[in-house]
Amino acid sequence: MKAGRKMHMKETISKEKKNKTTSAFSRAFGFSILFLIIGSIWVMISDIHFESALLCDANHVNVFIKICYIMTATVVVFCVMYIFFKKTKAMKTNLEKEKQQLLESERRKFVLLDNLPGMAYRCHFDRNRTMQFISQGCFELTGYETEDLLHNKAFSFNHLISPEHQDYLWNQWNEALRAKAKLKEEYPIVTATGETKWVFEQGEGVFDEEGNAISLEGFIIDITKRKKQEMMQIYLNEHDSLTGLYNHRKYEEFMAQELQQTRNKRALILVNLRKYNFLLSIFGYKYCEDLIREIAVRLTEMCHDRYRLFHIFIDRFVIYIDNLHESNELMALCQKIIDVLTIHFASKTLGGNIGVVEIDYTKSDSESILKSASIAAENGDMDQIFSYSFFNKDMEKRILRESIIKSELSDILYDTTKDRLYLLYQPIVNLKTNRISGFEALARMNSDEYGLVSPNEFIPIAERAQLIAALGKRIMHKAMRF
Known part of the structure; x- marks a missing residue:
């Protein structure tokens, strides 16, 4: 099947070449015949004694030479005209092909622009962003027809930009053009239905020979969905979900x-x-x-x-x-x-x-x-x-002191190598017999930071820190070893 298609294509190409050759040959042959007729008439008119020349050998030779010249010139004219018509036909064919290719390129460009997810544009470099060209994506993006924005027929594109972003965007364009750089910006616009959309614009300036900006070209796409996701992510990062x-x-x-x-x-x-x-x-x-x-x-x-x-x-x-x-x-x-x-x-x-x-x-x-x-x-x-x-500052000092004492109490309970908790034994005297009947163990704390700490201070701290039970057990063990 593929071989058949190739043969058909070869036959078609061969026929086209044959038609072109036949057409050029026919035109060249026609011009040659015309040249031959004109040359023959010229020979007959130029020789006044044509009839007598037929009787005279010299004149006969002269006429014969002229006829040979005319025949030779006719062949040359035929060849030249054949080549000329063939080249002319080829040039016309090439021009026609280039024209078709240009039209096809333009068609593809407009199809591509009209199917882009957004709006391509070209506008004057002015505050109103006066549009010279807008693709068909304008309606989907803004809700307005292209005719409404072209040459500010209904209103300018700048009218769609959120008011708080208009001056900022104009300043950014000026900076980009001064640096001859591309502009990339995100900003909100208000559509025909009153909906606010976030758009991304990328464009650059078109400059004249003197380097002055004469227009802007670029595209604008809808990024509302992405912007909402970004804003939601920012909200979740900054707000408590509960x-x-x-x-x-x-x-x-x-x-x-x-x-x-x-x-x-x-x-x-x-x-x-x-x-x-x-x-x-x-x-x-x-x-x-x-x-x-x-x-x-x-x-x-x-x-x-x-x-x-x-x-x-x-x-x-x-x-x-x-x-x-x-x-x-x-x-x-x-x-x-x-x-x-x-x-x-x-x-x-x-x-x-x-x-x-x-x-x-x-x-x-x-x-x-x-x-x-x-x-x-x-x-x-x-x-x-x-x-x-x-x-107040005293409160901070008091909290710091309590924190250090609490930390040292924890060390006392779990680090037996440092004996910062010690006991003082106070005798209990029986007044009837006037003899010592026992001893009362009094807990004392020697802080590395504050020195001697009163029980009136460290016992409430131990109670608030829920260390009092373990501390009491430690004191009992020390007292039993007396």
């Missing part, structure tokens, strides 16, 4: 930016919930998650434009206060938080402490501020369901 509030990562980013600025007084409030783990073990995850969501709603209702609310941990909320007027504002806000939480959550056996820290220029990082607020919260009144406390 409450929808800003999370700890966003808190750090936000505070890093805020602390670089020096302006009015600011403050941070930490709401530290108590008994969350206890409620979790009793009622389960769903109950506790609903509880946290409800608390987030209540706290959000109390925040306005100067307050920023974060959910940094499952049982901790942070309120950042900008442009703080006076400390009384903080006290009023803390009391309001306590009132709301008491009304809605005290019956659910949930309590909490609120730590407050006023931010000054000496606090250079978010973690130190959060640490100070946590210290203040830990120093709240544990006898109340909800309470608040302001951070």
Whole structure:
């Protein structure tokens, strides 16, 4: 079958060549006959004594020579005209082929442009982006027909660009053209239906001989779907999935930016919930998650434009206060938080402490501020369901001292090589017999950091750290070895 097709193609090509050759031959032959006739007439007219020349040998020879010249010239004319017509035919054929190829190339280009997922364009370099050419993808992208935007017939393309991005995009185009570089930008447009779409534009300038930008060329595609996915990813990275509030990562980013600025007084409030783990073990995850969501709603209702609310941990909320007027504002806000939480959550056996820290220029990082607020919260009144406390330097020293003593108590229990816990024995005298009836063992602590520490200090610390039982056992062992 393939061999048959090849034979058919060869026959077709052979016929085309034969037709071209026959056509050129016919035209050349016609011109040669015409030349021969004209030459013969010229010979007859040029010789006045034609009839007498036939009787004269010399004249007869002269006529014969002229006829030979004419015949030779006729053959030459035939060859020249044959070659001329053949070349002319070939040139016409090539021109026709080039024309067809050009038309096919243009057709393919327009088909390609019309089927691109977006809009190709060429426009003047002006603020209105006056369009000179727009592909058919314009309607799918913008909702407008190409005729509406061409030469600003209905309105300009710049009219579609979101107002807050128009100046920015114009400046970016100017910078790209100055550098003779390509522009790549993402920005929103408003379509004919009022829908906002995000688009990606890539283009470059067209310059004249003097290097001046005369127009812009490029393409614009719809990236709304990708942009929504990116924005969703950003949202998930910055927000807590349980409450929808800003999370700890966003808190750090936000505070890093805020602390670089020096302006009015600011403050941070930490709401530290108590008994969350206890409620979790009793009622389960769903109950506790609903509880946290409800608390987030209540706290959000109390925040306005100067307050920023974060959910940094499952049982901790942070309120950042900008442009703080006076400390009384903080006290009023803390009391309001306590009132709301008491009304809605005290019956659910949930309590909490609120730590407050006023931010000054000496606090250079978010973690130190959060640490100070946590210290203040830990120093709240544990006898109340909800309470608040302001951070101060003495509080920080006290917390640091307690932390070191607690650490040393842990070392005492598990490291027997360092005898920092010792006993003093106080005799017990029987007043009737006036004799010693026994001894009372008094525990004392010798801290590496603070020296002698009173039992009135380290015993409450051991109780809060849940080390008191192990500490009592250790003291009993030491007393029995007396």
